[in-house]
Amino acid sequence: MISNLIAATYAPMHNDGSLNTERIKDYTQFLIRNHVAGVFMNGSTGDFTSLTIEERKAITLAWSENKSDDLYLIDHVGDPSLKVAKNLATYAADKVDAIAAIAPFYFRLNSIDKLIEYCKEIAACAPNLPFYYYHIPVLSGAHLNMASFLEQAKDKIPNLAGIKFTNNNLIDYGHCKSKANSKYNILFGYDELFINSLPLGANGWVGSTYNHLAPLYYKIKTLFENGDMEAAADLQSKAIRFVEFLDSNGGFNGVAKGFMKVLGVDCGPSRFPHTTLTDGDYAKIKKTLHDMGLTPWFSI
Template identity: 60%
Template structure:
């Protein structure tokens, strides 16, 4: 199965007391699907996986698996600093999702690319019938390895290797990974503010936080590019960058983005430390600022 189009990196919905709000996930999935988002990347960085317990991560993916829309890809990120935990999370969802992914351990880090591939192999083998994606996000993991080299090692060691979630602004590295072995692997681009930069390199799938908020905008960027209107595509891409910079400047994008979901009709609740949770007054101010920038008309709708 090749995963294509926009995949939203989803938030972990919480109640005001900080416990999981699993009841909203069905509506969350419908909201994404109605905005032509093709799937969900669950329990990733946007989903604050590092601030969740393993049991909470299991409950979240169980809820998504039970209530996901039809024809909607479900990728579960199972990575952890503990290999044992990552393997347990992979085994748990082996019959529930469409694919799994893991990033590199990020406290005690692999000392070589071969160690990283070995880690991925053990996780992938806990769900051998599922496509496996390596989640490349070196700015957070410190695993600054060539993904072309990763694929060269991993293709002979991980039978269910499907591709990479490439969250790095190195578009040439993305290109080389995509072209590896005659485009054998599904390379999903993961830097939202560089969406337009991925299009000349024939990206077909993207995973990102802002697809929760701005899917119509990204489809307009793609349409403009494909029809040769590069100037319009660039102008629209500026809207994405302005959205990200504005929210990030209010105290960090993770907390702001999650809180902003309330404006769109999906209340994902508070954020866990260290991310900020925004008050209703702050959200009204953010909405007003986005309206002045002409961005609110491109947001997702219920």
């Protein structure tokens, strides 16, 4: 069962906006060096909605070609088209360690029965891989109770491994943890509430800022375990300020992707509608983040 930090990874691109999958070799080593335990590729952070099917497959292949025992690979294959999602799941079946799928987000699901039907068909395309439902209702519109989903899906999706729980509903998260009973892996996916997940028993997290600030989050976990809540809360506040500051400079997704170059992994520009800043902009951002006390906590 995967635990610790899992980075929601970016789709590396050349300056012309085409994929630069050669960058994934260095990206892999960067994450391992920072003790990141896994990768969640082709997700929201990875701009999957801005990629073609073939580009998503190219990213899956590149990560699989750089596979390491030190990095667990979860490939997000969800799509508004069930046919496309099944195609991507079939492609990933012999390349990664697990697959995940978000609910359809144009014609949205309004019942757990429909969600189970959707997940069951996708999971069946890679029956030997663990399957995670990607719960992010603010984007999918599937505002469904996840504890009820686990209860109703347990006998219908044989390879259901758990949930990537990207929601601030800590009550539902806590119920999911209780339902899990060690059978399911409930990966917490809300970086700004990392510290809040710890008393609820979280032991696995998926998020974009684990690319940038992995040492900070591991320190929060250590401080919490040692009972130093004040210091842990101070570091969580720094992580929140990181998100808020980058977001204020043109939108978090695009600006945070470009910031990876400052850390030594050039992921290139972002696709529309995300913002791509200049090197000069990032020099100013780096200075401000240094003044905030974040430099010692950067992944390197």
